[in-house]
Amino acid sequence: MRLISGGYRRRLYTVGVLTFLALLLSGCAGVKIATVSTEDYIAQRRGDILTTRKLSASARDTLTSLAIVPEQCAKDIPHCTTRLTELWNLDTEQRMATLAEIWTQEALRLQGRRNARPEFAVELFDAYLQSARYAYAYLFFTDRRPGDRAFEDRQTQVRDYYNYSVQQATMLLFAKYHDTSFAFQKTIEIGKWRIRGDLTQVRGDSAPPPHELIPASQLTFRGVRSIYRRDGFGAEMVVVNDSENITPSIFQTTYSEPPFQAVTGIITFPGETLSQVLQTRDATIIGYDPYQQNSVQLKDVQVPLAANFTSAYGLWLARSDFSTQALRTVLGRDGGIESPHVFLLQPYDPDRRVIIMLHGLASSPEAWINVANEVLGDEELRSRYQIWQVYYPTNLPLPYNNAEIRKALKETFQHFDPNRTAIASNNIVVIGHSMGGVLGRLLVSSSDNLLEDAARDRYQLDDVSVAQMNKEFGSVVHFSPLPGVTTAIFIAAPHKGTPFAGNRISRLAAALITLPVTVVTQLNKLSQVAVGNTPAKEEMLILPNGVESLRDSDPFIQITSKMAISTQVRYHSIIANDTPKKDLLYSDDGLVPYQSAHLPGATSELVIPFSHSVQETPEAILEIRRILREQ
Structure with missing residues (x-):
């Protein structure tokens, strides 16, 4: 037998005691340090049910502190809601925020179900309204105002729950009532909820029901550099007023307000106290025009109204098929247009100045995709201007288009402001690219007797023939600056024509162009006036088509380049230079x-190293915005 010394025995005893104590204490001690990446830190702070499909750290911490297992809460929402409502050791903000998030979680769970029961839509609608109501209560009926929580991530999350729930609840209502007037001016009942609608700010009482309602958050676009929106309160939507009549070939008038309209929706709940808001089963859906309203007052708090200024415009362009129609038009084929049409990019506003945009040859409103979007995205410009885009048949001769565009604009102003007293009818801005720049220059010029004298000399017209010509074609031969225009921007405009319009390829293209029958008939009348007085009876008066009228040898463009621009108009030139090695x-x-695009007397001239489609470059758009801001 081996003997163990006393000292060794004591050491064994000590080790045993220490081991026992370590085991005893291991269950109640131990703060350990672990590092997290910046990405994980942000995710932990800002991730929530909408971004990760998991409850936020804030919601989980709140539930855990109340001895509620977060996963169990998702399985029994009524029990979880009751406990959150009844437990006393929780401040109101935490309570409302957590309830808003778990009801959003419940709505997403119901939304994702494949085989729903008949009452599924009612349950889903209820979940979204519950989420919106608790978020609404958090924002406006707790002790602190929204401004007091401006830098808190939790408020941003709760605002998102509200906006998303309003969006989804509104979509559910539209899906059920889209084939009626949506019963928006009377109360409808869904489950235990009574819902009333108020769209008076965006639609008239007699307006037909919209064809579609599309969440702006679901739209993205190729070809648009930026999506311009405003953070704030409410759901950003696009109302499609007419899903078919979006091109001018089937419009009954020469102007139209947008078939795609930006709308911001909110849902309010009646009550002056938190208790009243939480007990109500009434709700009102209100639609706002974000161009007309920047903010909304709720419970004595002025909050910014959310908005998306790109989606309606982008959706219109995406569905219009302008590119195909523009090609048909320039060739004179079926499906093109035969006369100008004025598109208002937002409902007419008498208190905003008008910007008239004129595209170039073989083009359409698509030429202004980023220009218009950048102007609409600039808050200062958006508050002061509205955009009208003129879509015209570029196969027609310049003098004919000049007369028809003037007529279309006159009818549009006459419809909206007969007395021309509104801000919109004064200090108008004209922006034209390429052929549109030439036509823009004509809009601010005086013909005097230059065209009449030229026709008299070329065709040896007597006074009787001149009088007949003026009677039939006075608007073509005689014109003065368009009333109200005070600013013009000409972009890559061939004011003196271009030799490229006379080269072999351009001549071949011109030969393919066919003019509309109505135009040919009118030109024949003009021809008869001229030919009837010429020595050679067989001579015909031929006006060039759109391509031919841009030749530097064309008589009309030579004459118009000498016409005086109104002294009331400040004009600017943006010119492209694609030959940097040349002087x-x-x-x-x-x-x-350059010599054709350059205009003496311009208030400013900017030359940009780029090709002819310079209007879409950031440099050109910045220059346009600078000029508009200076006005």
Whole structure:
């Protein structure tokens, strides 16, 4: 037998005691340090039910502190809601925020179910309204105002629950009532809820029901550089007023307000106290025009109204098929347009100045995709301007288009402001690219007797023939600056024509162009006036088509380049230079020579190293915005 010394025995005893104590204490001690990445830190703070499909750290901490297992809460929402409502050791903000999030979780769970019971839609609608109501209570009926929590992530999350729930609840209502007037001016009942609608700010009482209601958050676009929106309160939507009549070939008038309209929706719950809001089963859906309203007052708090200024515009362009129609138009084929049409990009506003945009040859409103979007996205410009885009048949001769565009604009102003007293009818801005720049220049010029004298000399017209010409074609031969225009921006505009319009390829293209029958008939009348007085009876008066009228040898463009621009108009030039190795005076943009685009007396001139489609470059758009801001 081996003997163990006393000292060794004591050491064994000590080790045993220490081991026992370590085991005893291991269950109640131990703060350990672990590092997290910046990405994980942000995710932990800002991740929530909408971004990760998991409850936020804030909601989980709240539930855990109340001895509620978060996963169990998702399985029994009534029990969880009751406990959150009844437990006393929780402040109101935490309570309302957590309830808003778990009801959003419940709505998402119901939304994802495949085989729903008949009452599924009612349950889903109820879940979204519950979420919106608790979020509404958090924002406006707790001790602190929204401004007091401006820098808190939790408030941003709760606002998102509200906005998303309003969006989804509104979509559910539209899906059920879209084939009626949506019963928006009377109360409807869904489950235990009584819902009333108020769209008076965006639609008239007699307006037909919209065709579609699309969440702006679900839309993204190729070809648009930026999506411009405003953070705030409410659901950003696009109302499609007419899903078919979006191109001018089937419009009954020469102007139209947008078939796609930006709308911001909110849901309010009656009550002056938190208790009243939580007990109500009444709700009102209100629609706002974000161009007309920047904020909304709720419970004595002025909050910014959410908005999306790109989606309606982008959706209109995406569905219009302008590119195909523009090609048909320039070739004179079926499906094109035969006369100008004025598109208002937002409902007419008498208190905003009008920007008239004129596209170029073989083009359409698509030429202004980013220009218009950037102007609408600039808050200061958006508050002061509205955009009208003129879509015109570029196969027609310049003098004919000049007369028809003037007529279309006159009818549009006459409809909206017969007395021309509104801000919209004064200090108008004209922006034209390429052929549109030439037509824009004509809109601010005086013909005097230049065209009449030219026709008299060329065709040896007597006074009787001149009088007949003026009677039939006075608007073509005689014109003065368009009333109200005070600013013009000409972009890559061939004011003196271009030799490229006379080259072999351009001549071949011009040969393919066919003019509309109505235009040919009118030109024949003009021809008869001229030919009837010429020595050679067989001579015919032929006006060039759109391509031919841009030739630097064309008589009309030679005459119009000498017409005086109104002294009331400040005009600016944006010119492209695609030949950097040449002296500026002899440069061109691939289509238009500098000498043709340059206008003496311009308030400003900017030359941008780019090709002819310079209007879409960031440099050109910044220049346009600078000019508009200066006005």
